[in-house]
Amino acid sequence: MSANFHPLVYIIDYILGIIMWTLVGRVAMNIFQREDSQFFFMKAFVKFTNPLLKVFKPVTPKFIIQPLVPLYVAWFFFMIRFYLMPYLLGYSVMGMLSFPLESEISRQIYQFFNSIKF
Structure with a gap:
């Protein structure tokens, strides 16, 4: 990992990321x-x-069609991960692929494709 966060930060982000995805x-x-x-x-x-x-039903607007309600709820988890967590940790918004879960996945994909010999 590129930043030195407490392991609990990674655990919380991984849990929130898995829920969101x-x-x-x-x-x-x-x-x-x-x-x-x-x-x-x-x-x-x-x-x-x-x-x-x-x-999340009490905060879900009635006009959202039922198949899109999970996407609306996922937006809350995205907002927590993108804005609230960096704020609580004392950082500004870190930008795309700064989430530990997605950063680790993208790093593994890069290593996988980089190891393939064409």
Whole structure:
């Protein structure tokens, strides 16, 4: 990692990032599958994200169509990761790919493709 954060910061960011990307994944999967589908991944997305959607129901506007509600909730997690966490840590907004989870994933992808000999 490029910054010297306490390991708890990374753990919190990884958890928030996984939640955020699971919500985004549910919206993407919902393009191809119904929410009541028997497909394993869709059932997993619905099972893990429904409790979050219930928690955020009071702040979710009624005009948002149901398939996009998880994306709206994911936006909250993005805002927490992009604005609140750096503010609480005493940093300004760090910019794209500054999230530890996404930075580590992009670093692994770069190393993978860099190791392939064409």
